[in-house]
Amino acid sequence: MADEPTFPETVDSDSDDVSWALETGRTMWAQGDHKEGLKWLKRAADTASEEEDDMRSLTLAKAAADLRNFVEESHGAVSATPPPVDEAGDDGAGKGEEGDKKRSLPVPKKTLPKKTLPKPTASAPASSGSSPPSSPPSSRPAAPATASRPAPQPPKPSRPAPASSAPGSSEAPPASIDDGRPTVVQPMRSKSIPAGRPKSSAHRDAVRVAIAPHPNAINSWVARPLPDGEQPHAGERLGLLVALDGEALGLS
Known part of the structure; x- marks a missing residue:
């Protein structure tokens, strides 16, 4: 040089x-x-x-x-210039290569199981997790089958039964009304009319009355008979008092 x-x-x-x-x-x-x-x-x-x-x-x-x-x-x-590793590797070159191979071989063997083992374990829960969802679909069709049968609903329309107890309410109206005294009349519902009674009014007694709200009672009315040709006073309404039991009202 x-x-x-x-x-x-x-x-x-x-x-x-x-x-x-x-x-x-x-x-x-x-x-x-x-x-x-x-x-x-x-x-x-x-x-x-x-x-x-x-x-x-x-x-x-x-x-x-x-x-x-x-x-x-x-x-x-x-x-x-050649590297010093080649000059000093005459005696133990073969041993060094074999030793390197023996040391390098276990490295891939250890890494392979670590990478492959988690894969089957991760796929196992995935497969098991996919199987349970298959069972709920089978049980779901059964629920709408029971819900689509409204069997208990038909008997509900049978409410005319309370009408049978209505005849007792027919006793509520007074049997007779005095001429000079006002009569308190409670409002009656149409349901109280018995279904078995004839609709004909041939055997029923009816009286024209003047109706006015009761001054001291809530949901109560005062009815007074009206002679023939007389009209209700101011604040009164014209009404018709009918006896449902078929007996005469006893008015003179």
Whole structure:
């Protein structure tokens, strides 16, 4: 290997810019950063050329080329030298290779079960989880079958039965009314009319009455008989009092 060339030094004729570039490049070169040292050396040559100092520019450019060749040769020699592992592996090369194989083989074996084992376990709950949903669909059709049979609803319309107890309410109206006394009449519902009685009014007694709200009772009315040709007074309403039991009202 050729001797290492020296980094150019500054001279008195160098300008401040050239001297500063050379000093910076020499510092980088001394620290082992050859790439930066060559960069500053090239900058010094370019600066000398800009200052029209051609001789100094050529000298610095030639020095930069020599240093670049030296760096390339040194890097090529280092890369061409064989690694020390091959030189020392004559005696135990075979053992080292076998040992590396034995050590490398268990590594994939240990990793494979760890990766493959979680997969079947993860798929097992997925399959088991998918089976339960199949059972609820089978039981769901049964529920609407029972709900779609409104069997208990038909007997509900049979409400005429209370009408049978209505005849007892027919006893509520008074059997007779005095001529000079007002009679309190409670409002009666149409449901109280028995279904079995004939609708014909041939055997029923009816009296024209004047009806007015009771002054001291709520939901109560006062009825007084009206002689023939007399009309209700102010605040009264014309009504008809009918005896449902078929007996005469006993009015004179």
